[in-house]
Amino acid sequence: MRRISLIMVGLLAMAALFANGCKLWEKDVIVLAQGKPEIDGQLKAYAAAWAEENGVEVVIKSCGGGNCDLGQQLKADYAAGEMPDIFAINGLEDYLEWQAIAADLSDEAWVDKTDVAFVHNGKTFGFPVSIEGWGLAYNADILAEAGVDPKSLVNLSGYREAFAKIDSMKEQLGLDSVVSMAAGTEMFWVTTHHNLNSLLSNGLQYGDTSVVDQLLAGQVDSKRLSEYVDWVELLFQYADKAILTTGNYDAQVGAFATGKAAFLHQGNWTDPNMADANATFEMAFAPHGSMEAVTDGIFVSAPSFYLVNVESANAELAKKFLVDLATTSAGANYIVKEAKMIPAFTNITLNPDGQLSSSVQDWMSQGKVYSWNQYLFSAEFRDKTLAPIYNQFANDQIDKARFIQLLTEAFQNR
Amino acid sequence: MLKKRSQFVFWLFLIPILFAFLMVVIIPFFLGIFYSLTNWSSSARLGATLDFVGLTNFIESLKDPSFIYSFLLTCVYTTLNILAINAVSFGLALLVTSAIKGRNIYRVGFFLPNLIGGLILGYIWQFIFNNAIPTLGEVLKLPFLSNPKNLILASRNASVVALVIVGTWQYAGYIMMIYVAALESVPVELLEAARIDGASGLQRLRNITIPMVAQAFTITVFLTLVNSFKQFDVNVSLTAGGPSTIFMGKPMNGTELLALDIYNTAFVSNNLAQGQARAFLFFVVLVLISVVQVRAGKKREVEL
Structure with a gap:
């Protein structure tokens, strides 16, 4: 018996040493x-x-x-x-x-x-x-060939004109679609983590959360919302339907990288994908045209x-x-x-190599940036409530009026 | 003395498995029930405490349209899947137990998809539905297949069928093996006697083979039922819960089965306790349905 207790004490001592003494x-x-x-x-x-x-x-x-x-x-x-x-x-x-x-x-x-x-x-x-940023990435070579000036892409009417023009020249330019946009279930983040931000912060001063605050309080600015929905409609209308409804990240980015789409709704994190795809054309970001008023800046944040x-x-x-x-x-x-x-x-003066990252830095150095306000809404609200609404619209299950109505109700009953 | 000793050895050998069972099944099960009655979140929210909230999580789950939708959808999916898997695998089993050439290769071939993980399988089939079929339509000049409006995974109903197709493809081989074992144990004398009596192939199948393999039906229906009800990996990788639909006036994911709904409640909505409550409801329903099914199945079995 004594031997057993001796062993026990020994074991305990060892255990204590291991537990506390690791740092020795x-x-x-x-x-x-x-x-x-x-x-x-x-x-x-x-x-x-x-x-x-x-x-x-x-x-x-x-x-x-x-x-x-x-x-x-x-x-x-x-x-x-x-x-x-x-x-x-x-x-x-x-x-x-x-x-x-x-x-x-x-x-x-x-x-x-x-x-x-x-x-x-x-x-x-x-x-x-x-720091990351996104606007609407464009293929500068295609835009030049189509005679579209990227500087005109600052509001709804500018984009309407440009999209219509490029769409009419699709065959000549070798395009499948004008813009590479995704709204499938897997790609919910393109709509509700990125595109949604056009509604929340486009045209506002950096850090201005007035629109978000209103929406969080359940008040919907119907003019701002309806202009934003025009923008969503424009993107969906000129997108490749297959990529829009079922495409994954590779399909969406690939269409732009291989020159099959003139615009891409993604941010500068696609630079490595562009390098992998050997995309050598010139590219940069244009502002989102989610309003009739001119919004000359892109969305940049950590x-x-x-x-x-x-x-x-x-x-x-x-x-x-x-x-x-x-x-x-x-x-x-x-x-x-x-x-x-x-x-x-x-204090860091080095510059990244990617074209889209450089474009983000350009916009930043000119101070033309809008903030990311989408994270002020919960993931649950964006992913489980808003994402299916965008998906319904992309799949032509609902019309524009119903889309506006569902968004309005979602914000009001959040 | 000897008896006592063998008892001791009996328990000694059982201890490892009992310990494992206790640690990974019994304790988590009761912990889970406990957590489903609290507001547990497993995070460090300011001022958060672990409070007992009674049945709130259960009541809120039952009021949530997306939970009701997932439940109904899972029932529909399970029914379709049980029918599809059992019809296909019984047919395959008849095929590979007949005198057909190379039947061993067929057995292996049909079983093989079962060895591929569900996630990978879902991505493979996603590629087939999204890319291979439209391309095929372009090559064969079948605009019906290549039209993006007809993409299978872009429509809710077609996506459910797609889930059934992939589920069948994955699981039919496994169920086939059970049927093969059952079919091979049907006494040849009975079939031979029936043939001499002039029974046709279909009559022999209906009156001898099927009653003799009824035992296998109980097992296979049970397995396919439980498996379809718990479907998660193929659901995540093939459709991710989409495309969307509108149910009770609320837009939501159209192919989100129960397991995925539980996962999303816990980790997208950051509501672990309510996810746990839904998982418990899921467990209760599954046990009830399984017990009823096994009882009903047992009644049909024939013993020689």
């Missing part, structure tokens, strides 16, 4: 969970170099794209007590989910070097991962932000990781040259 011979570890699988390799390489330099270990978990959902993964990690030290969010709705554990980053060295950090109630919480987990034992180390990412030349090189993103920090 192991390095500090910070875990970063992010949602862009396409930059996984580059981020791992940068993190490994940084970890080496600082004598710690950095683990990168990438979860995104078609087969992994970061928000869902974070919930599983949180329930299991393994919340990462740094994790990515998309905007306000995501932030509210994790508000209780988001560290206040207002005093960090990178805060005064960016305009697009995630700020809530006057405090900075989110480190901007990059698409995701890193939050630091305040409950983490290594929160200070995690903050240093972010500071170094924004302020060192190795960090700048990773952001711009390796991950091919547009930097969100003014």
Whole structure:
């Protein structure tokens, strides 16, 4: 009996040593969970170099794209007590989910070097991962051949004229359709994460949420909405019907990259796809023409932000990781040259290679940008309520009047 | 003494599986029921606490048109799928147990789709429906097939049929194997005696073969029922729940089966507790239907 208790005590002591004593011979570890699988390799390489330099270990978990959902993964990690030290969010709705554990980053060295950090109630919480933007991407060669001046593409009437003209010359230009647009169920994000923003922020000052506030209160500006619906109708009308209703991302981007469509409703994240498809033509972004009034600017923002987990034992180390990412030349090189993103920090002077990314930077340098307000609505509202309405319209199941009515009701009964 | 010892060994061998069963089935099951009665979200919302909310999640689920729609749709899909799979697989089983040449190759060939994961299968068929069929229509000059207005996955009803086609293609081979085993155990004497008595092929099938394999029917209908009811992976990859439809005046996803609705409630709407409540309702309905079906099936079985 005594022997058994001796063994038990020994085992307990060992267990205690393992539980608490790991740090005696192991390095500090910070875990970063992010949602862009396409930059996984580059981020791992940068993190490994940084970890080496600082004598710690950095683990990168990438979860995104078609087969992994970061928000869902974070919930599983949180329930299991393994919340990462740094994790990515998309905007306000995501932030509210994790508000209780988001560290206040207002005093960090990178805060005064960016305009697009995630700020809530006057405090900075989110480190901007990059800058992304979209307008309507156009194939400049085709537009030149058709005699359309991209500068005229700033409002509804400009687009009406241009679309009609290009549509009449489709055979001559070798086009299948004028604009490559997707509104299938799988591609709900093109309509309710991107196109919807034309209604919410086009023509407004950067950061102006007046339209969103009205809609959140259930008040619908019917003039603004009906002009916006004209824009949606125009895009749907001149789109390739097969891509519009059933096409996936590859089909939509592919049609533009191979010169089968003159316009593409996507953002600068398609640059690597263009390179893969050897698209050599000149391309750039034109503003969305969702209003009769001239709206001379494109939609630009940080698409995701890193939050630091305040409950983490290594929160200070995690903050240093972010500071170094924004302020060192190795960090700048990773952001711009390796991950091919547009930097969100003014101290970084490198330029990305892609044509569409350059176009976004052009618009930014002229100050002609509108904000992303779509994340002020919940994912549930956009994906489960609005997306089926767009899909009904794209599939010709409902007419324009009914489309307007359903949108209005959706905002009123949200 | 010996008996006591063997009892001990009996339980010793059972412990690993009992432990696993307890950890991954029993405990999560009751935890799930507990969570479905709370406002659990598994996130760090400000000021969020785990509160007991009674049956709110269940009541809200039953009031939600998209849950009702998914439930009805799943019933329709399950009915169509049971009919299609069993008809096809019984036909295939008759084919590969007949004297046809190369029947072993057929057996393997028909079984093969079952070895492909449902997600991949869905993407393959999505390509067939979205790209291969329209292209075929262009080549063969059949404008009906190439017209984008007739795309199968662009229409709600056709998409449900597409789900049934893919489900059948995936599962018929597996069910066929069960039928093959049953058909091979039908005593040859009975069939021979019937033939000598002058019974036609169809008569032999109806009066001897089918009653003799009724046991297999109970199993296959049960398997196809449960499998169709739980369909998720093909649903996600083939249609992703679309195209949309309008039900009870509310626009919603038109081919969202129950499992996908539960998933979307939990992870798109960020409402894990209500997703759990729906999963529990799903479980209860599935158990009820299965018990009724197995009871009814047992009555038809014939023992020699």
